[in-house]
Amino acid sequence: MISFALDDDQRLLQDTVRRFCREVLREQMRRHEQQGGLLPEVEQAFAELGLIDLELDEGLPHRTAALVHEELAWGDPGAAVALWTPHLCAGALRELGTPEQQARLLARLRRGPDQRYGRGAVAYAEGGPGQGATVAVPTRGGYVLSGTKRFVLHAPQAELTIVFAQLDGGCQGMGAFAIAGRPAADPQGSFRLGQRHELLGLRAAPAGELVLQEHLVPEEDRLRGGDDFCAAARRVFARAQLLTAARQVGLARAAYELALSYTQDRRAFGKPVAHFQAVAFALAEVHMEVESARWLLWQAAAEADAGRLDLALCAGAAAHACEAAFCAADWCVQLLGGAGFMEDFPAEKWLREAKALALVGGTPQLYEQIVAAQVLGQDPEGNPEGAGLPSPRLQPFLT
């Protein structure tokens, strides 16, 4: 039955998260960005909401997650990424891990004695052109991993990292491995931190390189993804796309609302600038983009909740939301004029972060390829097995 109605629980949750965003995230936005991390009391306050426990226990339903992440990103996209300590790990473990692995490894992400949650990371992108892929070589009792992973969100503090590496055979030769424990700061460690990235946006969430130097992963930590690793891996990326879409919708709405209120207060030539048609039509255009992006996200999430996770719907929702967010943030800066360029308003931050979010976990170009693969019944790269998955050529461009 076609319905856009939130149920009572969802409405309550939305209100709660919204209040937290208004009272906490918005207030600390610049501070979080400048110090490249969250204030402990903010992490604490978010923990009190219990959302992370829900995610770790059974996984937030996709529609609920869509609402929650839209709100968080409305508050502050950077903090939204940093606050979500399980990152993609919990979902990835559910798709790729056995029940035993899930039980054992998810414990790493739970609240510790210091009351803080363990951070999860997913290491996908490779060290860049010419550096080759991270490889996993089978050995007695496990695998030896070597290579450099870049753009890994949460890398410096991760208690659990899922590393994708090239094996022989399998889905384009890909395998997934869980590495428990923080990467070493010591330059001699076999699993260690590389360079920390200074980012265009999302600076509240630390990101860096991970270096694997003949690091041994025991057999029991290889995530085999049940019968079909390829399909399971695709679902992991589809979940990532839903998350991106939700964050972009939240960012887009924030930018739209600021532009809407600013242009009604700001007067020029004797009237509010919003009353000039060139401005009013731009606002109408942005509003349509934001709303349509939300409904696409909801549709993809509702299908996923009904057990029909549709790769093309998720990818389409992410592509559309990226476009909406960039459109909204760009117009927001534009309509604020000089003020939009200054750090006094969050407009410039949102414009940077709309771009950053469009590069995390996949790019709009990749999303279009996934949709195209479904539309045309084959992978545009000519690889039927890998339809919907980034080809090895594209991997350096992903985080």
Next chain:
Amino acid sequence: MIDFSLSPQQQIVREVAHQIAQTVLRPGSLQWDQQHRIPDEVLLQLSMLRGGFTQGEVPEEVGGEGEGVGAVPDRRHRSQANRIAVLGAEELAWGDASVLLSLPGPGLGGPPVRSMGTPEQRRRFFSVFQQPGLHYGAYALTEPGAGSDVAGIQTRCRKQGRYYLLSGRKCYITNGARADWVVVFATVDPALGRAGHRAFVVERGTPGFSVGKIERKMGLRASETAELIFEEARVPEENLLGGEEYYRGKEGFVGAMQTFDSTRPMVAAVGLGIARAAWEAARDFVRDHYLLSRPLPRYAQLAAQLAQDRRLLDAARLLCWRAAWMADEGLPNSKEASMAKAYAARVALRICAHAVDILGAHGLQTSQLVEKWYRDIKVFDIFEGTGQIQRIVISRRILREPPSF
């Protein structure tokens, strides 16, 4: 509960509409376009669709089908009429959009008679549709000098005894020449603006009322578009919609505009039906064409464009569903209706243009439906409020109201 699956009734309507579109409408579409008319047998056969898929149906109180299948309540005990209308409209338009505008029934004239008319008027004007044969209602607002600026209409009405005398011209009236009656908007005094507006039901054969030229158009050629001429047309006072009372303290304009909240999402869905047809043709062409189905750079670009268009089509459809759902829930939806219309029209125009691009020379042949769809789609950014008017409606609402989500 956020949900986008279809209820059993919605599912049935969509399937039946698709069957009809595929087996009856598609095969006749090109020929009807070339002949500028749809055969009466086809229209008679399709008249049974009323109540399933079209707005402005005949109310049950006069023995009509009412909201038909749309009256079956959903799980939230709401009518599904608007959602069913957009679903059915998209499917039928996928077959042929001109037919949809030519389905016998009250058409756009239905909503104002239903919402403004007295019980006696509703009985009188709707009962004609219960008689055998092809019967139409029509809606006449646009004039040579007043299109988007509806408040500026010049057609005058003047009371004389038990009659009103109407003078003026109406243009671009769908089904205007064959209609049994037309809802005509006129003004007692242009200086009064909207407050001076009155709506009349003018019946065929009224002295002083005649049909001018039948328009030749770029697209939707099988649909009849007529000019109507009023030369002191003698309209009985019983034909003033709602009676004199209705206009005291109320604005006739509001009646004229209310119609659009329910029709815009449906018109948007009609445009999407055409766009979906064009998109599918382009996709099939790319997939089946030998040269294009190789991984060449050109192919990657076409694939990305098809993917992008598919997503825009989905986004526009959801805006239509949203507006229709709000109408079914009884929520005010003018902004959403305008968003559906504005966005769908833009997306549909773009997709039809891409289909012509992709088919290349094939797309220009009048023997190809793609050529027809390209001509048909343009008017969707014009009728039922131009894209610019929709943006005015949207921006007025968003500037007046607090952010709605």
